[in-house]
Amino acid sequence: MSLTNWITDRPKLNFLLLFFLICTVSYGINNFELDASSETLLLENDPDLKLYRENTEIYGSSDFLVVTFSPNDELLSVSTINNIKKLVNDLKQVKGVESVLSLLDVPLIVSSANQSFSEVADNVSTLNANEIDISLAKRVFSTNPVYKNLLISEDLKTTAFQLTLKRNLEYERLINNRYTLYGSLSNNKDKEINEVNRLIEVEKKLISTKEKELVSSLRNILLNYSNSGELFLGGGAMIASDTIEFISQDLLVFGIAVLIIFIIVLAFIFKSFIWVVIPLATAGLTSLLSIGAVGWFGWKVTVVSANFISILMIIGISLMVHLIVRYQELAVINESSTQKELVSNTLKQMFLPCLYTALTTIVAFASLIISDIKPIIDFGIIMVLGIVITFTFSFVFFGSLLSLLDKNKLSTEMDNSSSKTLLIHNLSKNNPYKIISVALVIFSLSIYGFSKLTVENKFIDYFKSTTEIYKGLSLIDTKLGGTATLDIIIDAPEQLKNIDSFDDFDDEFGSALKEEIDIQGYWFTSDNLAFLETIHDYLENRPEIGKVLSVSSGIKIAEIANNNQRLSDLELALLRKLLPEEIETQLLSSYITNGDNQVRLSARVIESYEGLNRKDLIYSVKKDLENKFDIPQSRFKLTGISVIYNNLLQSLFGSLIGSMAIVFFCIFLMFIFLFRSVYLAIVGMMPNFLAAGAVIGTIGLSGIPLDIMTVTVAAVSIGMGVDNTIHYIHRFKKEFSKNKNYEESTKRTHATIGRALFYTSITIVLGFLVLATSNFSPTIFFGIFTSLSMIMAVIGSLILLPVLLIKLKPIR
CATH class of the missing domain: 1.10.287 (Helix Hairpins)
Incomplete structure (x- = not known):
């Protein structure tokens, strides 16, 4: 007994099995999770990530949030400062916050010719003092180069608080x-x-x-202070939290929007209630099963895979449209057939082409597994499982349900869409050379566009300008010294890690201070700190970089206290003794370690800088450290969020090329097996080259950089777009076997399967365009470019492919 007969002969048993399957698998929905943490965008095999984590342990937690505050009143006024004190105190009480660094904590030091360095250090004041010296604060914050664009904006209207979070040991x-x-x-x-x-x-x-x-x-807490001014919250934890909200919102909005579109499209196509309900029920139940299966396996849904439900619904609806259209055609041709015969024949005739379309789509998504980026890998795995569920469930559900229905109560009325597809056929038949010429032009432009592809995107542009994430990052970027960190770790020369002690040291400073000098390492000497300051200034003067923090920052503040004079080695030792522990940690210890033999310069990259190219920036800094500053590559390392993010972006090219190569190769082999002809397989690949090339070329020509989602568009569009080719050629071969006439066969193929391709393409395009409503820019571009690829795929199948078949005559 064939599989199709099993389905049609035992519909009630099939429904019982499907019901049991749905109940069992749906239980996994309880374990369905969303994950938008920064961990999902890390390359676990990246050595720079390991280095970053090691340096986090050495120099302290890099996990923090930032609160920006632009008060309605003057920032440096007694009332605003007192308000900030209350706000900072409230923030410190929040569970999970380890400390809060603000303009209240930094020393208010100005140059004074009347006081010695030690006297100034002994009388350091801050805005945390009971009596606030506003005039001193204005002088310090308007002139101090370290504080400007770090804790306070240059116009003295915005300040930032850094909330260091407790480490999860x-x-x-x-x-x-x-x-x-x-x-x-x-x-x-x-x-x-x-x-x-x-x-x-x-x-x-x-x-x-x-x-x-x-x-x-x-x-x-910030809501309680909203009447005092404009406040924004930024940082990794906040972005992760908000992104999860975006994903949840997208899942809901996409689901509802896709449902509405499907109802409208299906009602327009079939004009029958039952033919609207069956595809919708299939799409809904397969989505439910897929969500449950994802939960059962413990896979987490990320920003990349968040639209998997919508895509599966689109695939499911498209499959059902093909089945319904074929059933209607058979019902008209074979009026005397019983319902079970009609359903069985529909399943038999559509099984092979639908199986191959499912397999090609599976191959497309499976190709994403070669990526180094875990969310892309997970997206591929989730979609492979989802397509298997969709294909299997759709055939069993459709065959079982229709076997129980009375064929006389089902609408088999054929619409007039075949006239539209025949018009398309006439266009193709009458303008073969123009069509080929246009295709060659598009393909040539695609190659040029491919050469223009770039991965240099900005994280801030992932979000709409109306979101708090964008507003907060933009403010920090433009007024408070940049966002993403670029850390330079420099070691002392191995042979010079310990400096000579001062044998003739003047005992008047005390034995403790002499001991402090004796244990100073390579970097904490006057000459080497001066050299380090040149590197600090070099970084800060680069247009892509905003603020730079290093041990030089603390020394610059101390030099102001020293009447703008360089500190001697003795004064450097005195500095450590005089500074309060908290300030010493903020200004020195966080940037120098290993017995003063290793330093860290923490630069903040301006994400919104026009023309920012992280790869070139990192390469340039490395080259200049070697050539301008004569530091061997073995003595320095670059790390930080900018390096890790750059590695992620650079891996996107490999993911794109690798996935496209796998998809084209596997689909070509499948074409040979399905069509039993290498020549016909080559002809079938051409429209798909055009569709994939057009979308990738458009991305390159538009200047839109590849991101974690658009990099999947090529593989996805090939896998889904090739479905049109399979259905068309499969039907064409049947028609050609009857009359051996290429032109007549393409015409009949347009009039039959062309209808289904026309319908499904409209459904797919409108379904993917729904993604353009997302708050997440990569999702928007994914929806737009996948829709474009589907348009090009159906144009290739209904306009270019018949021209190629008629002119090349691939069937001997």
């Missing part, structure tokens, strides 16, 4: 354990790594929950 321990296991030779290595990964996921879930509560608490 257990998470850090697990990450370090995993790195250790990677290099282990243990026989149980894989098992141990899997267990550590499981514990990491548990810890990440806990972190996500805590961060959500933290962001909510902070926003409630």
Whole structure:
């Protein structure tokens, strides 16, 4: 007994099995999770990520949030400062906040010819003092180069508070354990790594929950101060929290919008209630099953895979349209056939082409697995599983349901869309050389556009300008010294790590100070700090870089106290003794370590800088450190968010080329097997080259950089667009076997399967355009460019492909 007969002969049993499957798998919905943490955009095998984590342990937590405050009243006034004190105190009370750095904490130091360095250091005041010296504060913040565009904007109208978050030591321990296991030779290595990964996921879930509560608490506090001025919250935890909200909103909006579009399109196509309900029910139930399966496997949905439900619904609806159209055609041709015969024949005739279209789409999404970026890999895996579920469920559900229905109560009325497809056929038949010429022009432009592809996108542009994420990042970027960090770690020369002690040291400073000088390392000397300051100034003078923090920042403040004179080695030792511990940590210890033999310069890149190219910036800084500053490459390392993000972006090219190569190769092999002809397979590939080339070329020509979602467009569009080619050629071969006439066969193919291609393409295009309503720019571009590729795919199948078949005559 064939599979199709099994479906049509046992419809009630099939429904019982489907019901049991839905109930079982749907239970996994309880485990369905969204994940928008920065961890999802990391390359775990990236050595720069390991270095970044190691330096975080050495120099302190890099996990912080930023609050910007632009008061209605003058910022440097007694009333505003007192208000800031209350706000800072409230922020410190929030669970999860370790400390808050603000303009209240920094020393208010000005140059004075009447006081010695030690006297100025002994009388350091801050805005936290009971009596606030506003005139001194204005002098300091308007002239101090370290504070400007860091804690306070140059126009003295906006200030920023840095909220350092408590470190999750257990998470850090697990990450370090995993790195250790990677290099282990243990026989149980894989098992141990899997267990550590499981514990990491548990810890990440806990972190996500805590961060959500933290962001909510902070926003409630800021809301209480909203009457005082404009406040924005920024930082990784806030972006992750808001992005999850965006994903949740997108899932809801996309689902509703796609549903409405499908109802309208299906009603317009079939003009029958039952033919609207069946596809919608299929799409809804397969989406439910897919969500449950994702939950069962414990896979997390990210910003990349958030639209998988909409895509599966589109695929499911398209499949059902093909089945319904073929059923209607058979019902008109074979009026005497029973319902079961009609349904069985529909399933038999459509099984092979639909199976191959499903397989090509699976191959397209499976190709994403070669990426180094985990969200893209997960997207590919989720879609492969979803397509298998959609294909299997659709055939069983359609065949079982229709077997129970009375064919006389089902509309088999053929619409007049075949006249439209025949018009398209006439256009193709009457203008073959023009069509080929246009195709060649488009393909040539596509190649040129491909050469213009770039990955240099800005994280800030991932979000609409109306979102708090964009507003906060923009303010920090333009007024408070930049956003993404670029850290330069420089070691002392190996042979000069310990300087000579002062044997003739004047004892009047005390033995403790002499001891301090004796243990000073390479970098904490007057001459070497002066050299370090040249590197600091070089970085700060680069147009792509805003603020730079290093040990030189603290020394510059001390030099102001020293009447703008360079500090001697003795005064440097005195500086450490005189500074309060908290200020010493903020200005010195966070930027110099390892016995003063390693320093960190933390630059902040201006994300909104026009023409920003991270790859060129990183290369240029490395080259200048070697050539201008004569520092061997073995002595310095570049790390930070900018380096990690650049590595992610550079990997996108590899993902694009690799996935396209796999998709084209696998689909070509499938074409050969399906069509039993290499020549016909080559002809079938041409419209798909055109569709993929057009969309990639358009991305390049438009200057829109590749991102974590648009990089998947090529593979996805090829996998889905090739469905048109398979259905068209499969039907064409049947028609050609009857009359051996190329022109007549293409005409009949347009009049039959052409209708279904026309319908499904409209459905797919409108479905993907819904994604353009997202708050997340990569999702918007994904929707737009995938819609474009689907338009090009149907044009290629209904206009270019018949020309190629008629002119090249690939069937011998």
